[in-house]
Amino acid sequence: MIDVAVIGGGLAGLAAAVDLAQKGRSVAIFEARPQLGGRAWSFPDASGDDIDNGQHLLMGCYSATLRFLRALGTEQLLERMPRMAIPFRKAGGAEAALKAGAMPHPLGLMQAFLGYEFLSMAERMSVLRVAVSLRGLSGEGFDALDAMSAEAWLATSGQSANAVEVLWRPIVLATMNTDVRDASAKLLAVVLREIFLGSADASALLLPARGLSDIFSRPAAVFLEAHGAMIRTHAPVRRCSVTTGGIAVHRDGGEPCVARAVVSALPPWSLRALDGHAAQFGLVDGQLDRFTPSPILSAHFWSRVEIGEYPVTGLLGTRLQWLFSKGRSADGLFRYSCTISDAREIDGLSTEQMEELIKTELSILYPGMHASALARIKLVRERAATFIPSPGMEAHRPASDGGLPGFFLAGDWTDTGLPATIESAVRSGERAASAAHDFLRRT
Numbered sequence: 465m466i467d468v469a470v471i472g473g474g475l476a477g478l479a480a481a482v483d484l485a486q487k488g489r490s491v492a493i494f495e496a497r498p499q500l501g502g503r504a505w506s507f508p509d510a511s512g513d514d515i516d517n518g519q520h521l522l523m524g525c526y527s528a529t530l531r532f533l534r535a536l537g538t539e540q541l542l543e544r545m546p547r548m549a550i551p552f553r554k555a556g557g558a559e560a561a562l563k564a565g566a567m568p569h570p571l572g573l574m575q576a577f578l579g580y581e582f583l584s585m586a587e588r589m590s591v592l593r594v595a596v597s598l599r600g601l602s603g604e605g606f607d608a609l610d611a612m613s614a615e616a617w618l619a620t621s622g623q624s625a626n627a628v629e630v631l632w633r634p635i636v637l638a639t640m641n642t643d644v645r646d647a648s649a650k651l652l653a654v655v656l657r658e659i660f661l662g663s664a665d666a667s668a669l670l671l672p673a674r675g676l677s678d679i680f681s682r683p684a685a686v687f688l689e690a691h692g693a694m695i696r697t698h699a700p701v702r703r704c705s706v707t708t709g710g711i712a713v714h715r716d717g718g719e720p721c722v723a724r725a726v727v728s729a730l731p732p733w734s735l736r737a738l739d740g741h742a743a744q745f746g747l748v749d750g751q752l753d754r755f756t757p758s759p760i761l762s763a764h765f766w767s768r769v770e771i772g773e774y775p776v777t778g779l780l781g782t783r784l785q786w787l788f789s790k791g792r793s794a795d796g797l798f799r800y801s802c803t804i805s806d807a808r809e810i811d812g813l814s815t816e817q818m819e820e821l822i823k824t825e826l827s828i829l830y831p832g833m834h835a836s837a838l839a840r841i842k843l844v845r846e847r848a849a850t851f852i853p854s855p856g857m858e859a860h861r862p863a864s865d866g867g868l869p870g871f872f873l874a875g876d877w878t879d880t881g882l883p884a885t886i887e888s889a890v891r892s893g894e895r896a897a898s899a900a901h902d903f904l905r906r907t
């Protein structure tokens with residue numbers, strides 16, 4: 465009998481499996497899809513370029529993720545932006561930048577906000593007041609923020625409609641995949657604390673320098689196989705049942721696998737599809753129904769003209785929100801990807817309509833960019849990119865244990881205290897692995 469069966473081969477499942485293997489446990493991992501990586505994976509485009517299912521941005525404060533990548537030997541495949549330098553561009557082409565100054569951190573970061581020309585001087589000062597107020601947030605006051613939307617909190621903190629438009633909404637969309645109207649103020653405060661109060665290293669932006677699968681899932685599979693783990697893809701799990709000495713994991717196309725403990729690293733909407741009572745998973749009836757998915761649309765395009773030299777550009781006043789410059793493709797074209805988070809409004813559009821929208825918006829943002837400059841475009845829709853972290857949701861995010869003895873939960877949606885991100889997924893995986901390891905030691 466193996467020690468731990470992990471259900472789901474996304475980053476939470478992989479992090480749990482790697483951690484357990486490092487602790488000397490025998491592990492099996494069952495993934496429904498043909499490949500590992502879950503929502504963070506890449507695939508070769510017809511042109512031969514590796515493209516990500518969606519652009520991912522990491523931060524220096526992703527400590528569990530960096531530990532995970534160190535174990536896999538791929539930490540160096542993340543490029544650290546030495547100092548914040550993010551231009552924002554409005555429809556028509558006006559630009560202003562958030563550019564950190566040369567002063568030591570955090571003063572250099574403060575200089576970035578003080579120099580941001582899309583804000584009036586009074587608005588810049590009010591942004592700094594929010595940063596300073598974060599120091600005083602703790603305990604009950606901090607927890608109480610979860611009852612409030614980010615929009616309401618920003619309004620009570622004196623933020624103008626313009627400051628929301630050109631600064632806060634882009635930050636919330638990028639980190640929570642939700643509009644300020646629907647996002648929990650507490651989670652925004654968590655993000656802002658890392659940006660404003662963390663060390664220079666913690667607030668640094670990290671960009672994947674290779675396809676996501678080269679950084680995460682392929683090296684994780686190599687690591688796990690080298691540690692004797694069993695990896696099964698095309699293996700959707702249908703249910704779990706208690707059996708002599710352990711838990712049986714029933715999947716399509718194979719005998720049940722009996723393990724002494726199980727880590728479920730499924731998103732809430734997949735866990736809901738498993739046969740079984742909520743209590744079996746440590747949940748109350750209806751708890752999983754509270755998690756609503758929010759889509760992200762990513763448009764990868766290849767251009768004959770260069771439209772931006774910065775790795776990341778914020779886009780304002782258009783549906784497109786961020787532009788990422790990805791260097792040159794094998795055939796010499798300029799590669800870009802742009803993102804629409806919280807894409808619920810346009811989710812019903814056909815691929816042709818979305819392409820049209822993207823072309824129109826690019827020509828509004830970059831007046832020099834005519835339709836003929838666009839050599840090709842590839843859209844990737846992730847309908848369930850992350851759950852919506854609306855006010856009050858923190859109370860419904862489950863701990864890793866509480867269900868069947870030996871059954872543990874992981875996933876970016878569990879109660880990590882973070883928005884649904886890579887770091888939340890990896891942290892939840894490590895936590896579930898530790899809980900499973902302790903359980904095995906005790907029994």
Ligand SMILES: Cc1cc2nc3c(=O)[nH]c(=O)nc-3n(C[C@H](O)[C@H](O)[C@H](O)COP(=O)(O)OP(=O)(O)OC[C@H]3O[C@@H](n4cnc5c(N)ncnc54)[C@H](O)[C@@H]3O)c2cc1C
Binds near residue numbers: 496502504
């Ligand atoms: C387009 C996009 C952009 C993003 N951008 C960022 C970003 O910039 N920064 C950031 O930090 N995060 C970002 N995220 C979020 C990040 O990708 C996720 O938080 C993280 O990958 C979630 O990992 P997970 O393991 O919790 O879940 P998942 O990746 O969903 O893994 C769950 C796995 O379980 C499998 N599965 C489902 N049902 C079954 C079953 N019955 N049996 C077996 N296996 C099953 C699934 O196929 C999947 O592989 C982004 C996400 C998307 C989609």
